Amino acid sequence: MASTAPVIMRIMASSIQTAKLAGGIIRDVLKQGDLGIVDKGKNDPQTEADRSAQRCIIASLTKKFPGVKIIGEEGGSDLNVCDDWLVEDLDEEFLQKSCPAEWRDAKPEDFVIWVDPLDGTAEYTQGYVEHVTVLIGIAVKDAAVGGIIHQPFYQQPDGELGRTIWGLKGLGTGGFTHSLAPPGEFIITTTRSHSNALHQQALNAFPATKILKVGGAGFKVLQLLEGKAHAYVFATPGCKKWDTCAPEAVLEAQGGFLTDINGKNYSYNADVEHVNRQGVLASVGENHSELVYKIPRKVREAVGV
Numbered sequence: 001m002a003s004t005a006p007v008i009m010r011i012m013a014s015s016i017q018t019a020k021l022a023g024g025i026i027r028d029v030l031k032q033g034d035l036g037i038v039d040k041g042k043n044d045p046q047t048e049a050d051r052s053a054q055r056c057i058i059a060s061l062t063k064k065f066p067g068v069k070i071i072g073e074e075g076g077s078d079l080n081v082c083d084d085w086l087v088e089d090l091d092e093e094f095l096q097k098s099c100p101a102e103w104r105d106a107k108p109e110d111f112v113i114w115v116d117p118l119d120g121t122a123e124y125t126q127g128y129v130e131h132v133t134v135l136i137g138i139a140v141k142d143a144a145v146g147g148i149i150h151q152p153f154y155q156q157p158d159g160e161l162g163r164t165i166w167g168l169k170g171l172g173t174g175g176f177t178h179s180l181a182p183p184g185e186f187i188i189t190t191t192r193s194h195s196n197a198l199h200q201q202a203l204n205a206f207p208a209t210k211i212l213k214v215g216g217a218g219f220k221v222l223q224l225l226e227g228k229a230h231a232y233v234f235a236t237p238g239c240k241k242w243d244t245c246a247p248e249a250v251l252e253a254q255g256g257f258l259t260d261i262n263g264k265n266y267s268y269n270a271d272v273e274h275v276n277r278q279g280v281l282a283s284v285g286e287n288h289s290e291l292v293y294k295i296p297r298k299v300r301e302a303v304g305v
């Protein structure tokens, strides 16, 4: 099965296993205590966990899929890793599923894998570990098609740490229970560490009954999927393609939308600009275009159409 399944199914099944190992590395760095924080820019920390998790993910996926382009947040990594960090196995349960017809013939050169080894780094360094996710996004040509969102610090009912959520357009999602957000309320989830005046102007335009400020694009999209919020608003540049590729694919595989603040999906081919200049707007579905029109024109003009 493993060697005959379509490439996209093998990439997804391998990414599920790889995200789990990366999650273990992230827990280990925290346990050992020295985070090795480096500032990449204003409000843009990188830790030993970001660096090590990226090496594990990119080394494992490069070895398994040598013809596939992989782009990681932390830049060029040393792929010479110990055997313990090389993930060989595929998630067998996922491999049993049937590949949607539209992706069956996609070839290695059609893919770009966008890797955010640790989403929510600021929160990780501040102890809000439940906001942390590992994101592996799978694009085919321009579109975000598949995604893995792994939560290293999610506590399972049996006490085990870690949960892995996946989504593939045309197939569906797995690893969590989908819920609808409370009707009669309008709850927005948004950044807790990258706000600015422009973003605040957009937030003020929504009739929100509650605003949740949490870290990470992955965690915010999980809040939409689990019915904790109705919309994710980030009306300024700052997020990058590795932040949104996996969350977009998982959310849209569940019937939601993740777009820029003009309602347009981003492109995820290998040549695109990494920054999502037109911000992020995500919702669980039915009224996405109404949300787009709530954002003031001034904000829209400031980020460019």
Ligand SMILES: Nc1ncnc2c1ncn2[C@@H]1O[C@H](COP(=O)(O)O)[C@@H](OP(=O)(O)O)[C@H]1O
Pocket: 042, 043, 044, 073, 116, 118, 119, 120, 121, 122, 190, 191, 192, 193, 194, 214, 215, 216, 217, 234, 237, 238, 239, 240, 243
């Ligand atoms: N102004 C900014 N500068 C740098 N990174 C930003 C940013 N705004 C958002 N991001 C990145 O987008 C992701 C989600 O941000 P937020 O938690 O504020 O919603 C984070 O990913 P990382 O933690 O992977 O770097 C964060 O660093």
Ligand SMILES: [Mg+2]
Pocket: 044, 045, 046, 073, 121
């Ligand atoms: Mg970062």
Ligand SMILES: [Mg+2]
Pocket: 116, 118, 119, 120, 216, 217, 242, 243
């Ligand atoms: Mg990120």
Ligand SMILES: [Mg+2]
Pocket: 050, 073, 116, 117, 118, 119, 120, 121
């Ligand atoms: Mg990151």
